[in-house]
Amino acid sequence: xxxxxxxxxxxxxxxxxxxxxxxxxxxxxxxDRARFPRVTVYDNVRAQHRLVTEKFGISKIKLVLGWSxxxxxxxxxxxxxxxxxxxxxxxxxxAKTSVHNVVFLxxxxxxxxGDPLFNxxxxxxxxxxxxxxxxxxxxxxxLSQEFYRLELYKEMGFNSLEDFLVGYWEDLFLRRRDPNDxxxxxxxxxxxxxxxxxxxDGHFEKALAAIKARAIVMPAKSDLYFPPExxxxxxxxxxxxxxxxxxxxxxxxxxxxxxxxxxxFIDRAVKxxxx
Numbered sequence: 001x002x003x004x005x006x007x008x009x010x011x012x013x014x015x016x017x018x019x020x021x022x023x024x025x026x027x028x029x030x031x032d033r034a035r036f037p038r039v040t041v042y043d044n045v046r047a048q049h050r051l052v053t054e055k056f057g058i059s060k061i062k063l064v065l066g067w068s069x070x071x072x073x074x075x076x077x078x079x080x081x082x083x084x085x086x087x088x089x090x091x092x093x094x095a096k097t098s099v100h101n102v103v104f105l106x107x108x109x110x111x112x113x114g115d116p117l118f119n120x121x122x123x124x125x126x127x128x129x130x131x132x133x134x135x136x137x138x139x140x141x142x143l144s145q146e147f148y149r150l151e152l153y154k155e156m157g158f159n160s161l162e163d164f165l166v167g168y169w170e171d172l173f174l175r176r177r178d179p180n181d182x183x184x185x186x187x188x189x190x191x192x193x194x195x196x197x198x199x200x201d202g203h204f205e206k207a208l209a210a211i212k213a214r215a216i217v218m219p220a221k222s223d224l225y226f227p228p229e230x231x232x233x234x235x236x237x238x239x240x241x242x243x244x245x246x247x248x249x250x251x252x253x254x255x256x257x258x259x260x261x262x263x264x265f266i267d268r269a270v271k272x273x274x275x
Contacts, residue, residue, distance in 0.1 A: 016043065044076075065090070071092060091219070092218070093255075098230055222248060
């Protein structure tokens with residue numbers, strides 16, 4: 001295991017809006033629920049930097065890594081604090097949310113907001129219809145065509161496609177996520193762009209070129225959110241980066257720890273960067 005807690009001091013911060021850190025669902029009035037402020041990836045990393053430096057007194061970071069929105073934060077760390085970050089491993093994510101990704105997330109968002117009890121975020125009872133719809137929409141994007149063709153949901157313990165859609169996807173958003181928290185995270189995701197870091201004036205390629213850290217950028221071949229082509233473009237503008245594709249039928253969730261072989265592939269890159 002590359003991330004050995006007996007050898008390394010490992011920090012795993014929660015993102016704003018995720019229901020554990022400050023979020024619409026746990027913030028006191030009057031900034032709770034629909035009034036929770038918009039938070040960017042840059043805002044998250046700025047707070048994390050304060051935690052790392054002011055709380056722990058750390059001046060150098062051996063490795064920053066993350067999956068999905070964590071990958072976006074990984075890029076942001078390398079751009080915002082190039083003097084601190086020695087290595088980065090963003091996997092199944094991107095330094096800038098693509099237009100196609102924004103469009104996909106609009107569909108997810110409106111499925112959730114279409115719940116008849118949503119009330120512009122001021123719902124007073126548990127939502128059911130919206131989260132169920134969101135789960136159904138998400139199911140077609142989180143995993144690949146090959147995953148469904150091979151019925152790999154059966155390897156995850158589900159007996160049928162319907163069982164998987166209800167037991168995994170509907171459950172994910174119906175029972176374990178607050179709708180306003182989800183919308184907060186979706187906004188953060190949609191507005192991800194390291195080019196918006198202060199000092200770069202929206203110039204995406206200039207921000208990529210400013211990354212000093214050694215990088216292994218790892219997309220999943222079948223990821224429908226973050227296709228390898230987007231990362232390949234990023235790597236061409238980074239001075240010390242390797243493009244390494246994770247071949248898996250698990251789509252975006254190849255980086256989510258479902259399949260041991262996929263996790264081992266990522267772990268090998270972790271070990272390389274920590275040498």
